[in-house]
Amino acid sequence: MIEVIAPGPYATVQDLGRPGHAHLGVPRSGAADAASLKLANRLVGNPEGLAGVELTLGGARLRFLAGAWAALAGAPVPAGPVRGAGMGAPFWVPAGAELRLGAPARGLRTYLAVRGGIAVEPVLGSRSTDSLSGLGPEPLRAGALLPVGPPGAAGVIAVDVAPLPEPGPAVLRLLPGPRDDWFAPGALAELCAAPYTVTQDSNRVGVRLRGPGLARAREGELPSEGMVPGAVQVPPSGQPIVFLADHPPTGGYPVIGVLRTADLAVAAQLRPGDEVRFTTRRGP
Template structure:
C-alpha cells in the first residue's frame, strides 16, 4: 500500500489506456509518455502495461506502508529516500519508507513504476485516469492510498540501470494531415519554418502552441471526424494544438498534420515556455 502525503501539482494513475472504445466516444487515455511508463515497468519486472503513477512537474511525497521495488523514469527529478537513489534504475524501499520527488530539471512528466503495479479498480479494462471524460480513479490527493498488486509470478529484476534515453529530436516529425488542403501553401511551409512556444493552457488533452498563425484556404467548418493522438488541429485562431493521450475521439477543426508516433514521448515532455519545431516527413514504405 502507498500513502500519498503530497501529490505535487498533478498526479494520476496511468497504464497504457483503454483502446477500442473510440466508437463509443471514450478516449484511449493512458500515459502521456508511454515509452517512459513501459521502461519503468520493465525495470521492476512488470508487464509493460501495468499501472504506475504519472507525476506532472514532480513535487510528490509518498509513504510505502509495505516494502516495494520501484523505478522512476521520464523527466529527471531529484529523489530523497532512506538511501541515495537515482532515476532509471530499480531500487528497494523498506516498509514505512518515504520517497520524496523534487521538480524535474527538464521535461514535465515523471513515471513511478512499482513491482506488482498499482492495483486500483479497472474501468473498461484500464486503470488510467482520463482527465477529459472523468473515467478511472480520481487524481491523487493528500491521503489517497493506492494498493500494490501481487508480485508472484513476475519476471525477476534483471537490470541494474537503463541506458540513457536518446536526446529528443531537434524537430518533431510531422506527416501530412487529412485536411492539409484546407490550408494555404504558405501555412504549410510556415508550420515547419518557424518555432512555436508551448502555452500555459496545455494539459493531457493537448499541447497548445503560440506562434505564426496558420491561415486557411477554405472558409467554414468541418463536421466532427475521428482524431488520433498526435493530430495537429488548427482552430480559427490559427494557433495549432497537438493532441495528447486524453484527446477527444472526434473533432471539428481541420488537421494540418500528425506528429509521428515515435516523437509523441517528446511532445508529452514539453513544458510551458518550451519552443518546438516541426519538420515534414513521409510514411515509411
C-alpha cells in the same frame, strides 16, 4: 499499499489506456509518455502495461506501507532519502519509508512504477485517469491510499540500457494531412519554418502552441471526424494544438498533420515556455 502524503502539482494513475472504445465516444487515455511508463515497468520486472503513477512537474511525497521495488523514468527528478533512489534503475523502498521527489530541471512528466503495479479498480479494462471524460480513478490527493498488486506475474528485475536523452531543441516529425488541403498554400512549410512556444493552457488533452498563425484556404468547419493521438489540429485562431493521450475521440477543426508515433513521447514532455519545431523530413 502506498500513502500519498503530497501529490505534487498534478499526479494520476496511468497504464496504457483503454483502446477500442472510440466508437462509443470513450477516449483511449493512458500514459502521455507511454515509452517512459513501459521503461519504468521493465525496470522492476513488471509487464509493460501495468499501472504506475504519472507525475507532472514532480513534487510528490509517497510513504510505502510495505517494502517494494520501485523505478523512475521520464523527466529526471531528484529522489530521496531512500538509498539508491534515482532515475533509470530499480531501487528498494523499505516498509514505512517515505519517497520524496523534487521538480524536474527539464521535461514535464515522470513515471513511478512499483513491482506488482498500482492496483486501483479498473474502469472499462484500464486503471488510467482520463482528465477529459472523468473515467478512472480521481487524480491523486493527500491521504489517498494506492494498493499494490502481487508480484506473481512480474519477471526478473534488470537494469535496462536506457541512457537519459540529452537536453536539446525539441523537434516533432510530422506526416502531412489528412486535411492539409484546408490550409493556404505554404501553410505546412510555414508550420515547419519557425519555432512555436508551449503555452500555459497545455495539459494531458493537448499541447497548445503559440507562433505563426496558419491561414485557411476554406471557410467554415468540418463535420466531426475521428481524431488520433498526435493530430495537429488548427482552430480558427490559426494556433496549432498537438493532441495527447486524453484528446477527444472526434473533432471538427482541420488537422494539418499527425506526429509520428515515436515523437508522441517528445510532445508529452514539453512544458510551458519550451520551444518546439516541426519537420516533415523522414529521417530519425
